[in-house]
Amino acid sequence: DQQVKQNSPSLSVQEGRISILNCDYTNSMFDYFLWYKKYPAEGPTFLISISSIKDKNEDGRFTVFLNKSAKHLSLHIVPSQPGDSAVYFCAANTNAGKSTFGDGTTLTVKP
């Protein structure tokens, strides 16, 4: 039973437009959420995070929204740039420390 789900394996957007990546979770014990970005042949790198006591966190072009009642979070990238093309992983933590990851969404930003 997958506790963190990214239901869209891929997403394609035009440069300059908004990219919205979605993530759903089932475990109500998760209290901290993170997004990672991964280029081919590299390890994931941290992008942005949000605590369960917040509903929004913004960092430059990246904003993460959390809807606890729906157990849903989303990552918004605006404006999207070709260099944003990568695999994006959603991850969720309990206070035990370990992260549970979704299967990723491959974002392609077309020039």
Place this chain on the structure above:
Amino acid sequence: GAGVSQSPRYKVAKRGQDVALRCDPISGHVSLFWYQQALGQGPEFLTYFQNEAQLDKSGLPSDRFFAERPEGSVSTLKIQRTQQEDSAVYLCASNLDTGALGTGELFFGEGSRLTVL
């Protein structure tokens, strides 16, 4: 070093062979994690160390998998009698562990890609 370093980057093993994968975390990082990533999937938790103590090994798929971090820095993931289903990328990550467990981001290495023939 500046980042998490893993070796070897690529390993091809014959079925039944033993392999050892090394992780050198960021200096000063207390926590160290091993993840397994199969093709097309997200990283799956294997085990977690805080310094030299292995606090959680619930993700290790079988007793053929063993991890250690004897001096609280470098860690080794050992897989005995490898099987084809062990083929995956093995990711190591470290974390500063500020005391607010579960709120720090992980710093990943580039991974070790294991192919078992």
